[in-house]
Amino acid sequence: MISSIQQYIDKIQALIQSQSDEMLLLKQLTPITKQLAQTQQCPKVDENTIDTGMDYQLFPLFEGENHGLFITLISWMPGSTTPIHNHNTWALVTGIIGTETNTLWRAVTPVVYEGEVELEEDKTIAVSPTTVLTLGSDAIHCVKNLTNEPTLSLHIYGKNPYFTQRSQFLPEQQLAIPF
Numbered sequence: 001m002i003s004s005i006q007q008y009i010d011k012i013q014a015l016i017q018s019q020s021d022e023m024l025l026l027k028q029l030t031p032i033t034k035q036l037a038q039t040q041q042c043p044k045v046d047e048n049t050i051d052t053g054m055d056y057q058l059f060p061l062f063e064g065e066n067h068g069l070f071i072t073l074i075s076w077m078p079g080s081t082t083p084i085h086n087h088n089t090w091a092l093v094t095g096i097i098g099t100e101t102n103t104l105w106r107a108v109t110p111v112v113y114e115g116e117v118e119l120e121e122d123k124t125i126a127v128s129p130t131t132v133l134t135l136g137s138d139a140i141h142c143v144k145n146l147t148n149e150p151t152l153s154l155h156i157y158g159k160n161p162y163f164t165q166r167s168q169f170l171p172e173q174q175l176a177i178p179f
């Protein structure tokens with residue numbers, strides 16, 4: 001049973017070393033991520049420290065060598081939306097406070113970092129404290145806070161997405177641009 005963030009980091013690093021198949025790794029990380037999110041020891045943010053003047057705010061918890069294994073809390077303000085984007089690395093997301101709406105998109109032409117890409121909307125998943133959303137390296141999504149309160153969620157990335165050459169997608173123009 002996971003009872004601290006350090007125990008979670010140790011466990012996740014061991015699983016990354018032993019499991020090279022991304023889908024199987026995400027499957028193995030799901031129950032321990034749920035355990036961490038549900039323990040009293042799960043890092044949280046005092047709601048008074050959330051800057052409601054921003055669309056969203058990151059509260060990084062851990063970053064491994066060469067930006068590998070990045071764990072962060074993220075708060076989204078009411079009404080805020082991310083661009084449609086990929087991460088170019090695997091990710092897990094679980095809710096801590098409130099419910100975020102994730103919309104997943106499917107690429108119907110090959111994905112490029114910058115250039116022509118055609119997308120179609122796939123499905124919408126509500127991420128609350130009982131949900132663990134897994135996103136493979138090729139996943140494309142956007143996040144919306146459709147509620148009236150700031151949300152807080154825990155994000156675990158195979159690599160810090162600020163260093164993964166991720167793209168933003170504009171489905172109407174059928175375009176990918178650097179994000």
Ligand SMILES: [Fe+2]
Nearest residue numbers: 085086087141
């Ligand atoms: Fe994302």
